[in-house]
Amino acid sequence: MSFSITEPKKGTKWFAGVLVVGYALITIAPLLWIIATGFKSPTDSISYPPKVIFDPSLEGYVNLFTDRTRATDDMLEAKGEPQTWYEQIARDQGTIISGPSRYGERFLNSIIIGFGSTALCMVLGTAAAYAFSRFRVPLKDDLLFFILSTRMMPPIAVAIPIFLMFRNLGLNDTHLGMILLYTAVNLSLSVWLLKGFIDEIPVEYEEAALIDGYTRFQAFYKVVLPQAATGIASTAIFCLIFAWNEYAFAVLLTSGTAQTAPPFIPTIIGVGGKDWPAVAAGATIFLVPVMVFTILLRKHLLRGITFGAVRK
Amino acid sequence: MKNIPIEKIAAATPETVAQRIRGLSDRSIAWIFVAPTIFLLLAINIFPLIWTIWLSFTNSRVNRPNRDVEWVGLRNYERILSDSDIWNTMQATAHFLIWTIVLQVLIGFFLAFLINKKFRGNDLWTTIIVFPMMLSPAVVGNFWTFLYQPQIGLFNYVIAFFTGVDPASFSMIGDVNLAPWAIVIADTWMWTPFVMLICLAGLRSIPNSIYEAAECDRASKWRQFWTITIPMVLPFLMLAVLFRGIENFKMFDLVVQLTGGGPGNTTTLTSIDLKREAFEKWRTGYSSAYAVILFVTVFGLASIYVKALNKVKER
Numbered sequence: 001m002s003f004s005i006t007e008p009k010k011g012t013k014w015f016a017g018v019l020v021v022g023y024a025l026i027t028i029a030p031l032l033w034i035i036a037t038g039f040k041s042p043t044d045s046i047s048y049p050p051k052v053i054f055d056p057s058l059e060g061y062v063n064l065f066t067d068r069t070r071a072t073d074d075m076l077e078a079k080g081e082p083q084t085w086y087e088q089i090a091r092d093q094g095t096i097i098s099g100p101s102r103y104g105e106r107f108l109n110s111i112i113i114g115f116g117s118t119a120l121c122m123v124l125g126t127a128a129a130y131a132f133s134r135f136r137v138p139l140k141d142d143l144l145f146f147i148l149s150t151r152m153m154p155p156i157a158v159a160i161p162i163f164l165m166f167r168n169l170g171l172n173d174t175h176l177g178m179i180l181l182y183t184a185v186n187l188s189l190s191v192w193l194l195k196g197f198i199d200e201i202p203v204e205y206e207e208a209a210l211i212d213g214y215t216r217f218q219a220f221y222k223v224v225l226p227q228a229a230t231g232i233a234s235t236a237i238f239c240l241i242f243a244w245n246e247y248a249f250a251v252l253l254t255s256g257t258a259q260t261a262p263p264f265i266p267t268i269i270g271v272g273g274k275d276w277p278a279v280a281a282g283a284t285i286f287l288v289p290v291m292v293f294t295i296l297l298r299k300h301l302l303r304g305i306t307f308g309a310v311r312k
Numbered sequence: 313m314k315n316i317p318i319e320k321i322a323a324a325t326p327e328t329v330a331q332r333i334r335g336l337s338d339r340s341i342a343w344i345f346v347a348p349t350i351f352l353l354l355a356i357n358i359f360p361l362i363w364t365i366w367l368s369f370t371n372s373r374v375n376r377p378n379r380d381v382e383w384v385g386l387r388n389y390e391r392i393l394s395d396s397d398i399w400n401t402m403q404a405t406a407h408f409l410i411w412t413i414v415l416q417v418l419i420g421f422f423l424a425f426l427i428n429k430k431f432r433g434n435d436l437w438t439t440i441i442v443f444p445m446m447l448s449p450a451v452v453g454n455f456w457t458f459l460y461q462p463q464i465g466l467f468n469y470v471i472a473f474f475t476g477v478d479p480a481s482f483s484m485i486g487d488v489n490l491a492p493w494a495i496v497i498a499d500t501w502m503w504t505p506f507v508m509l510i511c512l513a514g515l516r517s518i519p520n521s522i523y524e525a526a527e528c529d530r531a532s533k534w535r536q537f538w539t540i541t542i543p544m545v546l547p548f549l550m551l552a553v554l555f556r557g558i559e560n561f562k563m564f565d566l567v568v569q570l571t572g573g574g575p576g577n578t579t580t581l582t583s584i585d586l587k588r589e590a591f592e593k594w595r596t597g598y599s600s601a602y603a604v605i606l607f608v609t610v611f612g613l614a615s616i617y618v619k620a621l622n623k624v625k626e627r
Contacts, residue, residue, distance in 0.1 A: 006523045008429040017431035024440045033466050034455050046464045124349045131345035135338055150357040152610055154562040156586045157603035161360035184356035187349055216341050247450035247565035252591060266454040266569055276458055283451050294446045298439050302509050309551060310513045
């Protein structure tokens, strides 16, 4: 190993490592607690002192996905033997499953709206970013700044007229309305990020393609798009995560049909009191995909969160 | 060949031939590519903004569609600026904004500084630290209410474990004095990694040769830190503060789930107050004026700040 005077000493590295690992463990603890609570029984979840070791139970998940009614012993007996393992879990709590809960629908809404808006945002964003990167667009800098400034508005501030507009157009509480809204919100991010990625692709490739007889359009989708694929993919994940996490617009503009999971999860209650394992189970299913995406994204994370202002 | 711009090559070809060979002209492609984005932003961002501004001069109430909407001039603005409740809200927001930024900058920079010591496995631990900021603030806020429960909550238990206070004796979200700190702690937990990542990029952008030169000049580590590290990371740090400042000024989801603005009005940040005026009391005209004031404030402060940031960058 070559010697460098700027290389930290071994002791320093150890000390830094211990502190960082300590912080990481503290910061991850609440997340592990959420995941663990999802597998606790309701009694274990509210025990004192908090239980670190417990009998794992799927009650939280069963309660999350089902609606139940409390039943007397006679009613339970009249029902006969439970047919499935989840009915068994519900019976053990003295309840009968009356049907599926709305969590499944809300989760599906999150998926439809998240992927729908991301797809639309990518199509519009890539096209606009390409134009801004390669052509002389009049008022380019002003337009780019205008696109960025739309992100500075507090969502609640524009929510009033959007609410009125959607009501007049019949878009309130519809998937289409939410997809259009999230696309508009995410466009600033996608245009800025994608412009950065496309700027990095040498123009010479397209020039060569044009000289070989490609049209501009062919050069765009046969030469530029494949090269920007990584950038487009990571931008798409950022848009997806934003749409997935969004709460303010969702809670104000949706109430049923198109409601996504974030406004729904806090409203989960059990039979008699807050059912923390069910809430934790709902949160776990909702949060873990984002953690997986974070790991996939780690190289472009910094770029994404700063709208491309900081590139590594 | 490489140095001739494409426009010149295109211009050298007769127009009719160019049309046939190249399909659409660059200019029309540029317009086709940009127009949908601009159109959507105009429809969903600018048009509503203009509508908000118009509504702010009226006494409109959305929940009473049959009432005549009257033009009231600047009356809404006058009422807002002379309303003492709004100033309390502003104070709560300022408390939240200042403390989250101070804590996140200190902890975030310190962490980045440590990670930059390049100990083994620093990539893995960095990724773990980053998790909270990618999660849904509403869901996280909802779950922090569980951690903050007196007696059964993990947070209270840990505090009790280290200080010996009875965990049932205090409620982070139920106590008037503690609630403003409850939201600061949750936000700091969530967003410190953001500042950390940006600082880390700043630290990594400093070339080693500068430190080597300082070392040759026998500058102490302490002096190197204050004359090299801090000034070179400063633009990055300021950028992080800008992002956090704008985001936390708009803060809604995390806090509304965590405390709902309570107890009393101690954690009623501007966005929460605005939501109550607009969607619970349905004072549409009044809340539109409120929204305009907030937007002008963010935009104004951000512009001044960006100017300062550019000055620091130029140095």
